[in-house]
Amino acid sequence: MASAATEALIIACPNCAASNRVPRDKLGAGGKCGKCHRALFDGRPLTLTAANFDAHASRADIPLLVDFWAGWCGPCRQMAPAFEAAARELEPGFRLGKLDTESEQAIAGRFGIRSIPTMILFRKGREVARQSGAMPLQAIVSWARQSAANQ
DSSP states (O other): OOOTTTOEEEEEOTTTOOEEEEEGGGGGGOOBOTTTOOBSOOSSOEEOOTTTHHIIIIIOSSOEEEEEEOTTOHHHHHHHHHHHHHHHHHTTTSEEEEEETTTOHHHHHHTTOOSSSEEEEEETTEEEEEEESOOOHHHHHHHHHHHHHTO
């Protein structure tokens, strides 16, 4: 039986959404996608769409923190740099993604997004925490870590 350190995690590629097996103890080393050969982590949020959402939210083994936003939303634009910086702090233990509620209305509706910005933390396809309203960098990082630890 594999130890917790050598346990393989499924990590979805941010570029092609292919599933990659990465040993837990090698997660911090980054790694490259076996299909497209690009980096599995690049320190910034990925753009989530109907085509790649489930690969990251349901099939990956690391928590997915999603910022539901829209281009017309002032608080969303205000929080964007903090969310981007949070990706650098939280990867590779988390994947961060941004979902434009205007272009991906079906997904926003699926999760009952009523106000933006709203962040939802997913683990294995299940919503585990939700927070509405713009937050600064350290509040995003603390909320994500605490919410993941409570699961």
